[in-house]
Amino acid sequence: MNTNGDSPTRDTSARPADAEHQRTVLLVDDEENMISSLKRLLRREGYRILSAGGGAEGLEILATHRVDVIVSDQRMPQMTGVEFLRQVNTMYPDTVRIVLSGYTELQSITDAINEGAIYKFLTKPWDDEQLRANIQEAFRHKELGDENQRLSAELTLVNEQLRRLLAENQRELQRDQVVLGLVQEILQGVPLPVVGLDDEGMIVCANQEADRLLGRQASLIGSFAQERLPPDLLQLLSGGAGEMIWQQGDVCWLARHRFIGDEAAPRGHLLILSKENQT
Numbered sequence: 001m002n003t004n005g006d007s008p009t010r011d012t013s014a015r016p017a018d019a020e021h022q023r024t025v026l027l028v029d030d031e032e033n034m035i036s037s038l039k040r041l042l043r044r045e046g047y048r049i050l051s052a053g054g055g056a057e058g059l060e061i062l063a064t065h066r067v068d069v070i071v072s073d074q075r076m077p078q079m080t081g082v083e084f085l086r087q088v089n090t091m092y093p094d095t096v097r098i099v100l101s102g103y104t105e106l107q108s109i110t111d112a113i114n115e116g117a118i119y120k121f122l123t124k125p126w127d128d129e130q131l132r133a134n135i136q137e138a139f140r141h142k143e144l145g146d147e148n149q150r151l152s153a154e155l156t157l158v159n160e161q162l163r164r165l166l167a168e169n170q171r172e173l174q175r176d177q178v179v180l181g182l183v184q185e186i187l188q189g190v191p192l193p194v195v196g197l198d199d200e201g202m203i204v205c206a207n208q209e210a211d212r213l214l215g216r217q218a219s220l221i222g223s224f225a226q227e228r229l230p231p232d233l234l235q236l237l238s239g240g241a242g243e244m245i246w247q248q249g250d251v252c253w254l255a256r257h258r259f260i261g262d263e264a265a266p267r268g269h270l271l272i273l274s275k276e277n278q279t
């Protein structure tokens with residue numbers, strides 16, 4: 001195994017997802033002169049360059065190094081480039097794999113490309129500028145894939161957080177519904193007429209006693225105070241918190257008005273009536 005870290009210049013057309021990771025290319029060829037030629041060609045690109053003399057050595061390097069792009073010769077002893085890259089595709093699918101060959105064993109290479117084991121097939125002898133451009137493109141392809149994986153992982157995390165938040169909101173809503181049901185039962189059990197209004201004068205709660213006295217047995221909820229309540233009680237509600245005696249037939253009622261929330265900025269009104277002789 002050999003490495004080369006010379007980096008006078010560097011292609012900045014794309015950045016790796018991990019800012020601390022240097023773009024790394026693995027060259028695999030059983031001919032040392034080919035490895036040397038590729039290193040000279042790529043040295044000025046600023047890549048970290050690893051090299052192996054065959055597929056088995058290439059797999060050993062991949063087991064201990066993070067590699068982005070692999071350039072492998074096709075005709076090698078013991079293991080062809082396609083066989084090597086097929087194994088790499090299974091074990092390290094995030095790598096971008098290029099096969100470089102001086103002869104055209106088209107069927108096996110085409111099959112490997114169709115399977116996704118090979119990203120590109122380039123021939124020997126190569127054009128320096130074209131080879132550099134293809135390797136740069138391979139790094140951009142790798143980094144785009146890494147970024148997509150990162151965004152996908154973040155989206156999965158956000159979706160999980162939203163799912164948990166929605167589940168918690170649902171539990172809170174169920175608890176609120178239980179509490180609201182209990183409050184309504186308690187309100188209905190109060191032996192005095194009780195009416196609640198929002199800040200626009202709509203009746204939002206009223207117990208059975210209020211419906212009997214003020215609604216003529218019909219529900220007051222959902223109607224506006226001006227439509228259902230007598231003028232004396234409307235006048236009481238239009239002022240500040242206080243109380244008054246309200247005559248209804250032969251019965252005198254003590255009507256109490258209270259604000260819901262801060263009196264300076266109330267959220268609504270509460271009207272409670274009791275027979276005067278009960279106070």
